Amino acid sequence: MGMGRHIMVFTTPTLRELNEQTQQDIINAGIPGIDTALQNSVIGTIGTVQAGLGWQHFAYLDYIARQAVPWTATEEYLAGWGVLKNVYQKAPTKATATVQFTTIDQKVIVPKGSIIKRPDGWSYVTLADSIDNKAQIESVDVGLNGNASQGISLSLGNPLAGVNTKVTALTPITGGSDLEDEEAYRTRVIEAYRISGSVGREQEYILWAKSVPQVSRAWVGRNGFGIGTVVVWIMCDEANLATHGFPVGDDGSATPEYRYNPATGDQLEVANYIWQKEPVTALVIICSPIAMPIDFVISDLGINNTLANQETIIAALKDMFQREAAPGVSLHSSAWERAVGSITAINQYNIVSPTETIIPSSPGHLPILGTVIFQS
Structure with missing residues (x-):
């Protein structure tokens, strides 16, 4: 023996x-x-x-x-392992948006470099002179804290002759991100080692897309716009909270790609990044998923029907959709049953609806959490 x-x-x-x-x-x-x-x-x-x-x-x-080894390496050693596969820790980024000013005369210009303030003191700066009372602004500092909803109150940091101090955000202030968490970076590094050996597999498109700072999730669709096309759907869950994680921009391809309409915003940033790495024959189109809100009705919580437990359930369902939902992919009822059932503080509940498998109506539709109603 x-x-x-x-x-x-x-x-x-x-x-x-x-x-x-x-x-x-x-x-x-x-x-x-x-x-x-x-x-x-x-x-x-x-x-x-x-x-x-x-x-x-x-x-x-x-x-x-x-x-x-990369799965336990830390700091500069982990970065070294990543560099060997051209995977770099995502740098922090600044939030951006388009704002509108109110002036006594259309000829009044708000100059480049003007400071815009939020009520909490966070500062933005105009990137160019205003045109038609509109200008692009950018956060002075990097980080998630620079992001804000479209309805946020803004004002001029310093008075300007002929310009009202109130500033209106025409778009959500998005795109700001913190330095990538080391564990998230480690996951991408390990993914790069797992998929090494070829160029053009689905996993590589996903890895390329997720290398862009604001992108948190990505999926690939083969031949979505015909033979030879590659569709990459992206989400920016943390950087674009104001839009529920959906990218801000227009779907399309990279700037040098002459076979399709150029993308804008988040989609363009991803398209231009992938352009440098993709196979030369592929027509890559970066898209935002189409939101498919799924409403829930939950009953029979009994004495556990408290505001705190309701918020916990909503958080668990959101996490479930982020982990398990994908564009065009069906989601079985066992997914949300597991999500709610894993909450230890709740020992009884009944998910009245939905009860059937969620089937997206098209390849681009992404199931997300809609309204959650709690019944006694």
Whole structure:
């Protein structure tokens, strides 16, 4: 019979274990007159110091071992693994929007560099002189905090002659993102290693799209606009909260692509990024999914029908749609049953509707959470 292979996992000893081992080694050394290493003795103290030094060596070796593979590497070592596959940590970005000013005369121009303020003090700056009382603004600082809804109250940071201090946001202020979380970056790095070896597979289009800072989810449709076309649907869940995560822009292709209409906004940024990596024959079209709101009716919560539990249920359903929904893909009732059933604070409930599998009406429709009604 062949001998089985035994794999032993090395366990790093704790500082306490090393100290106890050192003290015991001192006792076992056979030094005349030393039967017990007293806690406050010189030789006992030296042993404690040696244990501490040994523990630091073990800790450093453990740190080195973790950097040896991408699934445990951290910081610059993880970045190094990512660079080998051209996967970089997403840099923080600034939020943008279009605003409108009210002036006493159409000839009055709000100059480039004018500061726009939110009530909480967050600042934006105009990127060019206003045209027809409209201008593009950009957040002064990077990060998610720069995003805001279309109805947010804005005002001029400094008075301008002939210009009303109130500023109107014509579009949601979107596109701001924080530095990519290390675990999210790690996931993309590992994905790159898993799919390496070819160019043009679905997973690669998804990885390319998700390399753009504001993109959080992406899906691929084959031949969606005819033979040789690749449709990439994108979502920007955190950067575009004001639009429920949907990209802000027009569907289309990259700027150099002459075979299709050019995209704008978020879609254009993704299209131009993928253009540098895609196979030369592919016609890649970046699209926003079409929202397909799904309403819920939930009853029989009993004493658990509290505002806090309702908010928990809504959050669980939103998370479920983000994790499991995809454009054109059916979603089974077991998905939302699991989502609500996993809430430990709720021991009874009844999902009155929906009860049947959600079937999108077209390949581009994405099921999202609609209205949630709670019945007694």
